[in-house]
Amino acid sequence: MLTDTIKRFVGQLFGQRSQGLRRISKDKHGIDRRIVSRHAIKVCEVLQHEGYQAYIVGGAVRDLIVGLEPKDFDVATNATPEQIRPLFRRARIIGRRFQLVHVVFGQEIIETSTFRAPASESQSTDGHGRILRDNEFGTHAQDAARRDFTINALYYDPSTEEVIDYHNGVDDLKHRLIRMIGDPRTRYREDPVRMLRAVRFAVKLKGKIEPETKEPLASMAELIENVPASRLFDEMLKLLTCGQAMECLTQLRQDGLHQGILPLLDVVLEQPGGEAFIELSLERTDQRIRSGKTVSPSFLFAALLWHQVDVRWQQRVAAGEPSIQALMEAADSVLDEQTEKLAIQKRFSADMREIWFMQPRFEKRLPKSIWRMFEQPRFRAAVDFLQLRAASHQFDSVLAQWWMDLANADDEGRAAMLEDLSKLPRESSATGTRPRTRRRKRSPSTDTQRSPSSDPS
Helix, strand or coil, rough: CHHHHHHHHHHHHHHCCCCCEEEEEEHHHHCCCHHHHHHHHHHHHHHHHCCEEEEEECCHHHHHHHCCCCCCCCEEECCCHHHHHCCCEEEEEEEECCEEEEEEEECEEEEEECCCCCCCCCEECCCCCCCCCCEEEHHHHHHHHHHCHHHHCCECCCCCCCCECCCHHHHHHCCEEECCCCCHHHHHHHHHHHHHHHHHHHHHCCEECHHHHHCHHHHHHHHHHCCCCCCCHHHHHHHCCCHHHHHHHHHHHHHHCCCCCCHHHHHHCCCCHHHHHHHHHHHHHHHHCCCCCCCCCEEEEHHHHHHHHHHHHHHHHHHCHHHHHHHHHHHHHHHHHHHCCCCCCCCHHHHHHEEEEEEEEHHHCCHHHHHHHHEEEEEEHHHHHHHHHCCCCCCHHHHHHHHHHHHHHCCCHHHHHHHHHHHCCCCCHHHHCCCCCCCCCCCCCCCCCCCCCCCCC
């Protein structure tokens, strides 16, 4: 008894952190069960009814404690994937590196994982120490030790409304401190994405990275190049949609972690107009996220990469290439460079191209062409993108507002606006309005010449 008292006193005296299981009651952690996903609670209740341990875990618990709304809810349990799947009507086992179960409730998916055992020499790793397969199951305490940061090693039991904390994560969360569990260098080798996550959490929580956790970042940044492109894309998307995207990019650059993620980012930010456009894009993205609105990944990456596309487009046009061909080749060259490191899914890159290719068509307002533009799936996104260009002084703001009014109007309103447009006198090619006069029928080759060269359809 006396020995334990002395150890506690010495630990407090020298600032040592106490370790071990702590059960934190509702009056101390402050989580309101009513705002927890009822489907996540259901998964826990079903598993507990079958005699298993089951807790809501990780980021959802972290966000609930600090008063943020979680984007999704995960569950951790001592049941294996094969034991979990039969308990739910819609559940499927996924993953090779980390095998887990997706339990589906309509639009919500509750990701349910089995407690993991500590890393062992028998686990498959690459030449840099990154774990390639990790399906060795363990105990609750071992699972907590396998989590990356203390603030993510928190477990919420909806039946008792307690938070279970093995690594003083609640204390770190109160101090907004991002601290690695275990040796930071070893943990970064196991999964280099943890370096990006450390920055994202620090910015999101308006906190800081604990010195020992931060010290290896710059020297180990090159390990990010070994991360699969698809996983890097997912992490980059989380970073850009966390609500403080520009702060995250700034911090990544300061910590030397930006190389290999968006290789063109430094080039863009160093060119006139590049930084202003990206800042405006991310600022509006952050505003949408903070107001609870969704953000399209294709729109976001189209904005991030537009400056490079625009520069290369203008260079090709100046060299004598036709405008639309020049834009297509510029877009392809930028996307090819990015997808070497960042696996932008084909559906996103296709949407990005549509948004970019529609920009020249806004320069000329020909009613017949405009009706065809309405049929394009990305028409509204392209108009929103046009507003960014106008705000960055790349496009006439009055004309951009006209297009926004047109996009917001109903069918009757659009018809009226186009009727008014047709009655206007001939305008310059910048507005592209032409009088509605009878013309004699021309040959197909002449019609082609009359169509706006900026219309890619």
